Amino acid sequence: MAAARLGCIADDFTGASDLASQLVSAGMRVVQTIGVPATPLETECDAVVVSLKSRTVAPGEAVRHSLRALEWLRGAGCERFFFKYCSTFDSTPDGNIGPVADALLDALGEDFTLAVPSLPANRRTVYNGYLFAGDVLLNESGMQDHPLTPMRDAFLPRVLQPQTHRPVGLVSHHALAGGAAGVRRRIAELRAKGVGIAVCDTLDHRDLVSIAEGSADLRLLTGGSGLGLTLPATFAGFAPRGDAARLHPVGGRALVLAGSCSRATLAQIEHAKARIPAKSVDVDALFTEFDAHVDELVAFAALNAGEGPVLIHAGMAPERLRDVQTRYGTAASGERVERALATVARRLVREGGVRRVLVAGGETSGAVVEVLGVTGLRIGPSIDPGVPWTQSVGTPEPLALALKSGNFGGDDIMTRAFELLP
Numbered sequence: 504m505a506a507a508r509l510g511c512i513a514d515d516f517t518g519a520s521d522l523a524s525q526l527v528s529a530g531m532r533v534v535q536t537i538g539v540p541a542t543p544l545e546t547e548c549d550a551v552v553v554s555l556k557s558r559t560v561a562p563g564e565a566v567r568h569s570l571r572a573l574e575w576l577r578g579a580g581c582e583r584f585f586f587k588y589c590s591t592f593d594s595t596p597d598g599n600i601g602p603v604a605d606a607l608l609d610a611l612g613e614d615f616t617l618a619v620p621s622l623p624a625n626r627r628t629v630y631n632g633y634l635f636a637g638d639v640l641l642n643e644s645g646m647q648d649h650p651l652t653p654m655r656d657a658f659l660p661r662v663l664q665p666q667t668h669r670p671v672g673l674v675s676h677h678a679l680a681g682g683a684a685g686v687r688r689r690i691a692e693l694r695a696k697g698v699g700i701a702v703c704d705t706l707d708h709r710d711l712v713s714i715a716e717g718s719a720d721l722r723l724l725t726g727g728s729g730l731g732l733t734l735p736a737t738f739a740g741f742a743p744r745g746d747a748a749r750l751h752p753v754g755g756r757a758l759v760l761a762g763s764c765s766r767a768t769l770a771q772i773e774h775a776k777a778r779i780p781a782k783s784v785d786v787d788a789l790f791t792e793f794d795a796h797v798d799e800l801v802a803f804a805a806l807n808a809g810e811g812p813v814l815i816h817a818g819m820a821p822e823r824l825r826d827v828q829t830r831y832g833t834a835a836s837g838e839r840v841e842r843a844l845a846t847v848a849r850r851l852v853r854e855g856g857v858r859r860v861l862v863a864g865g866e867t868s869g870a871v872v873e874v875l876g877v878t879g880l881r882i883g884p885s886i887d888p889g890v891p892w893t894q895s896v897g898t899p900e901p902l903a904l905a906l907k908s909g910n911f912g913g914d915d916i917m918t919r920a921f922e923l924l925p
């Protein structure tokens with residue numbers, strides 16, 4: 504049986520490949536699994552990222568899946584663990600960040616962890632406990648209108664406290680000014696006061712180095728993918744590998760499925776619509792004649808298939824989205840859109856020669872990879888920070904897949920991504 508050293512549990516699929524991509528950039532060989540594998544780890548690697556779809560399910564279910572993932576990772580020989588959630592701290596007052604962190608700490612017999620959502624490369628930073636996305640506070644960034652986890656408060660200790668039974672504290676930039684030693688001192692202080700989870704300020708990559716070094720004796724860390732760049736160097740004897748991102752080429756037709764309503768994805772849809780064949784999902788039709796509408800989307804993609812990608816998109820601006828959600832319900836409309844996009848993917852891969860797929864949105868990506876029967880992903884080169892090309896494991900033929908977090912990527916990613924493939 505193969506073994507790994509770092510075991511990661513990600514609460515959505517795009518977040519998992521984001522983290523995997525950062526670990527690969529830091530020279531780790533990484534395997535990403537879809538769900539908790541039924542068999543032991545088969546490939547020799549440095550880190551495993553188990554992708555769950557646990558961000559928006561009921562807290563009890565998220566805890567159950569996360570604990571199963573932990574058990575499997577311990578069986579794979581992992582010594583340290585990382586719980587990956589969104590760099591915009593996507594959660595509700597019930598969870599699932601707090602409940603999962605609590606359960607993992609309990610299962611490991613540990614009493615303290617850090618919450619480090621920051622990802623400076625994508626301008627997610629934390630100052631005095633307040634999370635910024637770009638130049639603005641989280642609650643002014645568009646995330647206040649997120650369809651499933653609207654984020655209306657940027658002060659993370661206050662967001663996290665109702666989700667956990669452990670007292671929440673802060674490792675502020677004052678502690679970080681002292682580098683790794685400052686982080687260690689602050690952790691000792693907070694532990695002595697009975698704090699169980701501390702949110703960390705982070706302004707830049709240097710802070711991520713200090714946090715990783717200063718917390719190297721913690722068995723569990725939690726946060727965004729930023730730490731993925733600095734964690735590997737804290738493993739004794741670790742030597743970065745130059746060939747960590749190598750993939751075999753995959754030929755075939757190209758498809759973009761956009762199920763995210765995030766600002767970056769909406770801008771990317773506009774950019775792509777002007778350049779490639781594109782069709783929007785009609786949510787009303789999904790409630791009146793689901794199968795017929797899916798047939799229509801599949802026929803459009805098949806008819807317009809050529810050298811470049813075809814785009815099928817559901818994402819819409821907040822006012823229109825609110826209207827849809829009022830009429831059909833948030834969960835029901837989200838589920839229908841996910842099912843429609845996943846069915847389009849399955850049919851076009853089976854019948855339409857599609858082999859290269861970019862999916863926008865974490866929940867959407869989860870639905871798509873499940874329906875395609877993907878059991879794992881090999882992580883390849885990065886398209887934009889946090890968005891790697893990957894190659895599927897478990898499908899009848901290998902597929903090139905890019906699972907893009909809603910707010911990641913440049914405006915042109917839906918076309919440029921395919922130019923990067925051999």
Ligand SMILES: Nc1ncnc2c1ncn2[C@@H]1O[C@H](COP(=O)(O)OP(=O)(O)OP(=O)(O)O)[C@@H](O)[C@H]1O
Pocket residue numbers: 515517518649650651762763764765786817818819824827828836837838839840841863864865866867868907908909910
């Ligand atoms: N037009 C629409 N009407 C109703 N729901 C929609 C519509 N378009 C998208 N959705 C739903 O919104 C949700 C978007 O979540 P998803 O995780 O895919 O994107 P995201 O949150 O922007 O991405 P990430 O989690 O990577 O940040 C999905 O459940 C999707 O089905």
Ligand SMILES: O=C(O)[C@@H](O)C(=O)CO
Pocket residue numbers: 515517518519521522588589590591622727728865889908909
């Ligand atoms: O951390 C992020 O922003 C992403 O990896 C993500 O999880 C979005 O779903």
